[in-house]
Amino acid sequence: xxxxxxxxxxxQRAGLLNEVDAVLHWDQAVMMPEGSAPxxxxxAAELSLVTHEILSDPALPDLFEAAAEELxxxxxxxxxxxxxxxxxxxxxxxxxxxxxxxxEQKAAAACExxxxxxxxxxxxxxxxxxxxxxLDLVREIGAAKSAALDLAPYDALMDQFEPGGRIEKxxxxxxxxxxxxxxxxxxxxxxxxxxxxxxxxxxxxxVEAQRRLGERMMGEFGFDFDRGRLDESHHPFCGGPMxxxxxxxxxxxxxxxxxxxxxxxxxxxxxxxINRPSDRSYQPVGLAGGMALHESQSLALEMxxxxxxxxxxxxxxxxxxxxxxxxxxxxxxxxxxxxFSRVVPGFIRVEADEVTYPAHVILRTRLERAMIAxxxxxxxxxxxxxxxxxxxxxxxxxxxxxxxxxxxxWPSGAFGYFPTYTMGAIAAAQFVAAAxxxxxxxxxxxxxxxxxxxxxxxxxxxxxxxxxxxxxxxLTRAVGRPLDVGAYIVHLKTRYLN
Amino acid sequence: xxxxxxxxxxxQRAGLLNEVDAVLHWDQAVMMPEGSAPxxxxxAAELSLVTHEILSDPALPDLFEAAAEELxxxxxxxxxxxxxxxxxxxxxxxxxxxxxxxxEQKAAAACExxxxxxxxxxxxxxxxxxxxxxLDLVREIGAAKSAALDLAPYDALMDQFEPGGRIEKxxxxxxxxxxxxxxxxxxxxxxxxxxxxxxxxxxxxxVEAQRRLGERMMGEFGFDFDRGRLDESHHPFCGGPMxxxxxxxxxxxxxxxxxxxxxxxxxxxxxxxINRPSDRSYQPVGLAGGMALHESQSLALEMxxxxxxxxxxxxxxxxxxxxxxxxxxxxxxxxxxxxFSRVVPGFIRVEADEVTYPAHVILRTRLERAMIAxxxxxxxxxxxxxxxxxxxxxxxxxxxxxxxxxxxxWPSGAFGYFPTYTMGAIAAAQFVAAAxxxxxxxxxxxxxxxxxxxxxxxxxxxxxxxxxxxxxxxLTRAVGRPLDVGAYIVHLKTRYLN
Numbered sequence: 001x002x003x004x005x006x007x008x009x010x011x012q013r014a015g016l017l018n019e020v021d022a023v024l025h026w027d028q029a030v031m032m033p034e035g036s037a038p039x040x041x042x043x044a045a046e047l048s049l050v051t052h053e054i055l056s057d058p059a060l061p062d063l064f065e066a067a068a069e070e071l072x073x074x075x076x077x078x079x080x081x082x083x084x085x086x087x088x089x090x091x092x093x094x095x096x097x098x099x100x101x102x103x104e105q106k107a108a109a110a111c112e113x114x115x116x117x118x119x120x121x122x123x124x125x126x127x128x129x130x131x132x133x134x135l136d137l138v139r140e141i142g143a144a145k146s147a148a149l150d151l152a153p154y155d156a157l158m159d160q161f162e163p164g165g166r167i168e169k170x171x172x173x174x175x176x177x178x179x180x181x182x183x184x185x186x187x188x189x190x191x192x193x194x195x196x197x198x199x200x201x202x203x204x205x206x207v208e209a210q211r212r213l214g215e216r217m218m219g220e221f222g223f224d225f226d227r228g229r230l231d232e233s234h235h236p237f238c239g240g241p242m243x244x245x246x247x248x249x250x251x252x253x254x255x256x257x258x259x260x261x262x263x264x265x266x267x268x269x270x271x272x273x274i275n276r277p278s279d280r281s282y283q284p285v286g287l288a289g290g291m292a293l294h295e296s297q298s299l300a301l302e303m304x305x306x307x308x309x310x311x312x313x314x315x316x317x318x319x320x321x322x323x324x325x326x327x328x329x330x331x332x333x334x335x336x337x338x339x340f341s342r343v344v345p346g347f348i349r350v351e352a353d354e355v356t357y358p359a360h361v362i363l364r365t366r367l368e369r370a371m372i373a374x375x376x377x378x379x380x381x382x383x384x385x386x387x388x389x390x391x392x393x394x395x396x397x398x399x400x401x402x403x404x405x406x407x408x409x410w411p412s413g414a415f416g417y418f419p420t421y422t423m424g425a426i427a428a429a430q431f432v433a434a435a436x437x438x439x440x441x442x443x444x445x446x447x448x449x450x451x452x453x454x455x456x457x458x459x460x461x462x463x464x465x466x467x468x469x470x471x472x473x474x475l476t477r478a479v480g481r482p483l484d485v486g487a488y489i490v491h492l493k494t495r496y497l498n
Numbered sequence: 499x500x501x502x503x504x505x506x507x508x509x510q511r512a513g514l515l516n517e518v519d520a521v522l523h524w525d526q527a528v529m530m531p532e533g534s535a536p537x538x539x540x541x542a543a544e545l546s547l548v549t550h551e552i553l554s555d556p557a558l559p560d561l562f563e564a565a566a567e568e569l570x571x572x573x574x575x576x577x578x579x580x581x582x583x584x585x586x587x588x589x590x591x592x593x594x595x596x597x598x599x600x601x602e603q604k605a606a607a608a609c610e611x612x613x614x615x616x617x618x619x620x621x622x623x624x625x626x627x628x629x630x631x632x633l634d635l636v637r638e639i640g641a642a643k644s645a646a647l648d649l650a651p652y653d654a655l656m657d658q659f660e661p662g663g664r665i666e667k668x669x670x671x672x673x674x675x676x677x678x679x680x681x682x683x684x685x686x687x688x689x690x691x692x693x694x695x696x697x698x699x700x701x702x703x704x705v706e707a708q709r710r711l712g713e714r715m716m717g718e719f720g721f722d723f724d725r726g727r728l729d730e731s732h733h734p735f736c737g738g739p740m741x742x743x744x745x746x747x748x749x750x751x752x753x754x755x756x757x758x759x760x761x762x763x764x765x766x767x768x769x770x771x772i773n774r775p776s777d778r779s780y781q782p783v784g785l786a787g788g789m790a791l792h793e794s795q796s797l798a799l800e801m802x803x804x805x806x807x808x809x810x811x812x813x814x815x816x817x818x819x820x821x822x823x824x825x826x827x828x829x830x831x832x833x834x835x836x837x838f839s840r841v842v843p844g845f846i847r848v849e850a851d852e853v854t855y856p857a858h859v860i861l862r863t864r865l866e867r868a869m870i871a872x873x874x875x876x877x878x879x880x881x882x883x884x885x886x887x888x889x890x891x892x893x894x895x896x897x898x899x900x901x902x903x904x905x906x907x908w909p910s911g912a913f914g915y916f917p918t919y920t921m922g923a924i925a926a927a928q929f930v931a932a933a934x935x936x937x938x939x940x941x942x943x944x945x946x947x948x949x950x951x952x953x954x955x956x957x958x959x960x961x962x963x964x965x966x967x968x969x970x971x972x973l974t975r976a977v978g979r980p981l982d983v984g985a986y987i988v989h990l991k992t993r994y995l996n
Contacts, residue, residue: 016544019537020518023525031529032742035724039517039741039779046514050548226533243537244530281537 003066004079008283011086014054015282019241021047026239026246030231041109045102052101055093064090078285081468085163085284092160095148096141104137108413115411124382124400131411132378135371138415142372154372158416162290162423164470167369169483170419173426174365176485177358185355188343188496198338199330205256205323213256213322214249214263217315221267221301221451228270235350235408236262238269238298242281245270256323257340261302268301269294271455275463285467291417292471292483293462295424296431300458303354303425304432304491305451307340309333310443341495345393347402355492357425359392364407364418372415427475429488431458434479501564502577506781508561509584512552513780517739519545524737524744528729539607543600550599553591562588576783579966583661583782590658593646594639602635606911613909622880622898629909630876633869636913640870652870656914660788660921662968665867667981668917671924672863674983675856683853686841686994696837697828703754703821711754711820712747712761715813719765719799719949726768733848733906734760736767736796740779743768754821755838762804766796769953773961783965789915790969790981791960793922794929798956801852801923802930802989803949805838807831808941839993843891845900853990855923857890862905862916870913925973927986929956932977 024044032040064087071079111130118127142153149156151166158165215230228240233248240246247266249259272288280286288294305311312333320331329335343353349360367384370376376384385404389395397403409417435457436442445453461478468474472482479487522542530538562585569577609628616625640651647654649664656663713728726738731746738744745764747757770786778784786792803809810831818829827833841851847858865882868874874882883902887893895901907915933955934940943951959976966972970980977985 013544013547016541017548019541020522020545023522023541024518027521027525031727033724033727035722036726036739036742039739043514043517043521043739046511047518049511050515224533226531228534229529229531241534241537241541244534 001070001074003063004070004083007060007063007067007083007086010054010057010060011089011284012282014051014089015242015284015286017047017051017054019282021051022239022241029233029235029237029239030246030248037109037113041106044109045105048105049098049102052093052096052098055089056096056098057090058094060086060090060094078280078466078468082280082283082285085467088159088163089284091148092145095144097144100137100140100144104134104141104413107134107137108411111411111413112408115405115408119401119405122399122401122405124403124405125379127405127411128378134411134413135378135415138413139372139374142415154369154416157372158419161414161417162292162420162471163467164472165290165292165416165419165423167419169472170423173483173485174358174362174419174422177422177426177488178362180485180489181355181358184492184496185343185345188355191497192343195338198335198342200339201256201320201323201325201330203255203323204253207251207253209322209324210251210253210256210259213319214260216318216322217260217264218247218267218270220449221264221271222274222455223267223270224274227274230263236266238266238273240273242273245273256319260319261306261340264306265298265302268298271301271458272297272463275459277464277466280466287467289462289465289467289474290471291420292423292427293474295421296427297424297458297462299425299428300432300454304428305446305454307337308443308446308495309337310447312336312340313447314449343496345395347389347395347397348406350406354425355496356393358422361418361422363388363392364409367404368410368415368418371410423471423483426483426485426488427471429491430475430479430481430484431462433487433490434461499565499568499572501561502568502581505558505561505565505581505584508552508555508558509580509587509782510780512549512587513740513782513784515545515549515552517780519549520737520739527731527733527735527737528744528746535607535611539604542607543603546603547596547600550591550594550596553587554594554596555588556592558584558588558592576778576964576966580778580781580783583965586657586661587782589646590643593642595642598635598638598642602632602639602911605632605635606909609909609911610906613903613906617899617903620897620899620903622901622903623877625903625909626876632909632911633876633913636911637870637872640913652867652914655870656917659912659915660790660918660969661965662970663788663790663914663917663921665917667970668921671981671983672856672860672917672920675920675924675986676860678983678987679853679856682990682994683841683843686853689995690841693836696833696840698837699754699818699821699823699828701753701821702751705749705751707820707822708749708751708754708757711817712758714816714820715758715762716745716765716768718947719762719769720772720953721765721768722772725772728761734764736764736771740771743771754817758817759800759804759838763796763800766799767792769799769956770795770961773957775962775964778964785965787960787963787965787972788969789918790921790925791972793919794925795922795956795960797923797926798930798952802926803944803952805835806941806944806993807835808945810834810838811945812947841994843893845887845893845895846904848904852923853994854891856920859916859920861886861890862907865902866908866913866916869908921969921981924981924983924986925969927989928973928977928979928982929960931985931988932959 021044024047028040064083067083071083111134114127114130118124142157145156146153149159151159155166218230227243228245231246231248232250234250236249238245238247247263247270249262249266251259272294276288277286316331316333316336320327325331343355345356346352349357352360366388367376367381381404382400386396389397435454439453439457442453462474465474469477475482519542522545526538562581565581569581609632612625612628616622640655643654644651647657649657653664716728725741726743729744729746730748732748734747736743736745745761745768747760747764749757770792774786775784814829814831814834818825823829841853843854844850850858864886865874865879879902880898884894887895933952937951937955940951960972963972967975973980
């Protein structure tokens with residue numbers, strides 16, 4: 001096992017440095033003063049370069065061959081999967097020359113800074129030159145990875161976030177959803193219009209009380225504060241290095257639900273990171289799966305669980321007491337459940353409900369595919385965006401801040417990421433439906449405040465699997481079929497039309 | 499300049515990674531949950547290893563030779579100093595095999611964790627085995643560096659923190675101080691006993707008000723919050739990466755002075771980091787000087803300035819108003835000045851006054867020299883410590899938490915660091931005396947709240963010099979002589995016997 005052990009040592013080094021990078025990223029989003037951004041970009045680029053050197057080492061292919069021989073004798077599936085993932089990581093790294101790695105990183109850092117200003121000023125054209133430059137570099141990377149991995153450029157880029165993700169498999173699933181949703185949305189809006197509006201508890205809701213409530217809920221879902229933190233950032237995320245999982249949220253004193261639901265969402269991501277196979281630490285196979293699986297875990301808690309009646313039967317009095325409010329109809333579980341699942345077509349993806357969210361993703365997927373293919377140039381993006389929003393949701397953004405400037409993904413160089421949000425929503429419905437079939441009275445346990453039945457099921461079927469298999473295979477083993485929109489449609493009909 | 503440019507590129511890589519390491523260290527002290535310590539130690543060790551590989555690269559010596567040839571033609575002192583520092587950094591790194599680097603790092607991380615527990619339990623013997631193991635590794639490193647650098651082992655270790663620091667130069671200075679202090683301490687205590695005790699403003703002093711006060715003072719001294727932060731940690735420190743200087747303090751609601759003075763102390767360190775030559779970013783010559791110079795900058799603000807009457811003439815009403823207190827004799831500048839310069843022999847170094855502090859350092863310097871020389875074994879440390887405290891300050895610690903367990907330095911592997919505290923106190927007196935000679939009515943400016951005259955003098959004579967010269971040479975250029983106890987003794991007499 002000499003070659004394989006050597007490989008493991010190399011990939012452990014890269015894995016450790018990736019965790020260092022995770023500290024930098026968390027710090028940048030949560031702690032770093034803005035003026036430090038240019039120097040931090042240099043520091044982070046250097047770290048990426050070191051990792052890239054380890055992963056692109058030309059000595060690796062010979063070790064892969066020797067390791068494959070070694071593993072024939074003792075074909076442990078974890079080691080075989082690990083070797084395959086090592087080859088994949090090497091292929092991704094070796095495809096891109098170091099200069100291009102650094103150039104893309106620096107262009108992304110600069111573009112992201114420009115984007116913050118452009119969004120604040122609602123001025124897309126001030127971003128366009130930086131975004132064009134970045135897109136050129138991303139397309140160059142896509143072309144290089146396309147050749148090395150024998151994938152279409154867009155698939156090669158998506159594969160960075162979603163190993164094994166291929167647009168030809170995803171598109172039919174999205175098409176099915178896209179065919180279902182417009183009529184369904186109409187039905188949901190009709191149902192809502194026929195009912196009384198849910199009541200909005202009135203604030204203010206002090207940040208400190210919101211934070212304590214969020215921490216309590218994290219604890220109830222199994223988050224360990226001796227190995228992780230809750231903080232604030234402009235956009236909620238889950239990050240931090242291995243063994244130190246850190247989530248963030250943001251507080252609105254007028255509406256406690258945004259921070260609470262974001263905290264629960266990120267707790268779903270966190271449980272995945274906490275429960276991935278620790279005996280494969282720092283090896284590729286020990287990582288969480290692709291972003292679709294990751295999002296399935298956050299949405300299983302936020303959308304599938306925390307916005308539903310069973311969870312709120314448990315949580316409503318806790319929430320009310322957290323703010324020292326007197327009992328009242330606005331605090332009834334059913335009212336909160338209707339409030340948290342209110343469908344309102346809007347401009348902003350991160351504020352979208354379950355029913356309209358896929359339209360936001362489908363729009364972005366179309367546009368980024370066109371940009372990578374060279375069929376859409378950056379200066380035409382606002383027009384194409386607004387046409388798409390009109391087409392999909394019947395809305396036209398009044399400005400680009402509510403339109404194509406709203407997301408950080410493209411200005412940070414992430415093309416091929418957006419589809420994973422809706423893949424995750426679909427997979428979440430599949431997982432939760434399977435858990436409900438497998439665990440007797442799952443909703444009863446949730447209503448009683450016992451979430452371990454659900455989270456343990458997820459740990460067994462998802463978290464503990466690391467990257468032993470790709471998204472479709474993990475799904476197939478857990479629920480009997482690959483990504484499939486059926487369970488999601490059942491979930492939507494049950495929640496929104498009953 | 500091909501070889502020199504290559505060298506600069508290599509050292510820039512190491513410099514960038516050192517800044518990444520600074521983020522990890524800050525995070526570990528300020529943000530990291532305790533349970534994450536073991537994994538963080540692995541991650542940090544890997545980063546050290548990468549930096550060590552860059553600095554110990556066997557290709558460097560040939561480049562040094564070629565660069566020396568190149569620089570003959572255009573002998574810029576910055577580049578010549580930079581090349582000499584590169585050689586020094588390479589010699590330090592190449593002396594120690596990578597396995598030993600990692601072994602020492604991990605032993606230090608484990609020892610530091612054990613120390614936290616041992617100190618809490620006041621149980622030195624539970625630390626002893628880990629500290630012995632760490633000391634063995636540090637001695638091994640000292641021996642290796644001794645051979646490579648042609649220095650005594652203790653000097654070779656000290657050279658890591660204080661480039662050019664040699665115990666044979668420091669000892670006579672310390673001896674002179676040690677000869678002066680005991681009688682002087684007696685005189686000071688007599689004077690204090692003959693006066694009324696200064697009045698203690700009564701709290702509580704809410705943390706939030708203390709934080710705002712600290713931030714205001716930092717701003718008055720020139721700290722830029724767009725490129726730095728103030729946070730809390732168990733021990734105050736100044737850290738963070740280049741361009742993002744972060745200081746910490748700790749708050750006591752019963753006594754505002756500890757946080758305020760610690761904040762001003764760390765601001766002194768921060769100004770050094772902020773004002774070091776940015777056009778030499780990430781090159782060895784662009785770094786701040788050794789720890790003695792660094793400490794001189796913190797003590798110039800804290801001890802020389804903030805505890806003195808001119809500063810407090812300006813600050814006393816600001817402090818009082820920060821806590822919404824009514825005027826009264828306890829808030830008079832003279833009272834606060836006497837309160838902040840009260841001399842009380844005690845067990846704890848970090849709480850010690852200017853007059854007794856050197857005894858703490860002299861004790862530690864003696865003991866760590868004996869440990870490195872093999873003349874003192876770890877299990878005998880508590881006895882030797884207590885004997886020394888009795889000898890130097892006439893006190894015997896009631897337990898090891900108030901004795902040899904109080905400092906983190908040895909359990910974190912830092913031997914040869916302690917002398918720099920008192921070197922810094924001495925140098926601070928030299929710098930401030932020279933600034934007072936050079937700037938007309940310096941104390942008047944300070945009393946008027948204008949600190950720029952003082953800090954600009956420090957920037958010109960210290961901060962902007964980077965590592966162009968060592969401590970003694972920087973001192974000589976700025977004040978006309980190397981490290982010399984005269985100005986310190988004048989300062990002590992002026993402040994404590996007048």
